Amino acid sequence: MINVTCAIIKINNKILVTQRSEKMKLPLKWEFPGGKLEEGENVVECIKREIKEEINIEIEVVKQLTNSIYNYEIFTVNLIPFLSEYVSGEIILFEHNDYKLLEKSELLQLDWAEADLPIVKEFLKLEL
């Protein structure tokens, strides 16, 4: 099982979502940006590092949500989500195909990576 952190990032009351590239696993699926936990790293360090590496911005973690464990046949992911606030930096996509800033009500319209669906649903139930 691989441990992966991801961030639900609020920017001006919109939510940042990113689309995986054609060359990645789960091509063109939508996800919350993030990535694999490295050895000796805690989950908060991991999500801040991954967000800087992948989309060039700094975030502040607000709250950890419930993990989503999903079996994709070729691998099992333990996805660890963090509600986060944008702090600084300009969005530059180093790996992703595209991004969108969406209203909460628009989130379920995307073609999500399967592991993200329970996280999207938990987030939709939260007060913002």
Ligand SMILES: Nc1nc2c([nH]c(=O)n2[C@H]2C[C@H](O)[C@@H](COP(=O)(O)OP(=O)(O)OP(=O)(O)O)O2)c(=O)[nH]1
């Ligand atoms: N970052 C991120 N990954 C997710 C989400 N949902 C989900 O199933 N994943 C999966 C896709 C990837 O296999 C893995 C994250 O790893 P990654 O983004 O660091 O790795 P990758 O696919 O670019 O690299 P690789 O495994 O092909 O070497 O978790 C999500 O919301 N965010």
